[in-house]
Amino acid sequence: MKKKGFISTIVLIIAAILLLKFWFDIDILTWIKKPEVSDFFIRLSNFISLIWENYLRQPFQITLAFVNDFISKNF
Secondary structure (H helix, E strand, O other): OOOOOHHHHHHHHHHHHHHHHHOOOOOHHHHHHOHHHHHHHHHHHHHHHHHHHHHHHHHHHHHHHHHHHHHHHHO
């Protein structure tokens, strides 16, 4: 299985947006500005922030400190 890179993922997203815009005549900016869509993204952002602050930040910082310590001692 071939791994996709970050750039290819961005290109794929841009191609999908262009396909929606020109083939299906969907206006992405108007869709994003709808209250229910913007409310969804606000709720999603709040949920991700909650998960990060309560569950992921501390283990990530511990792991990052371990990796940083390991690199500084061994290299």
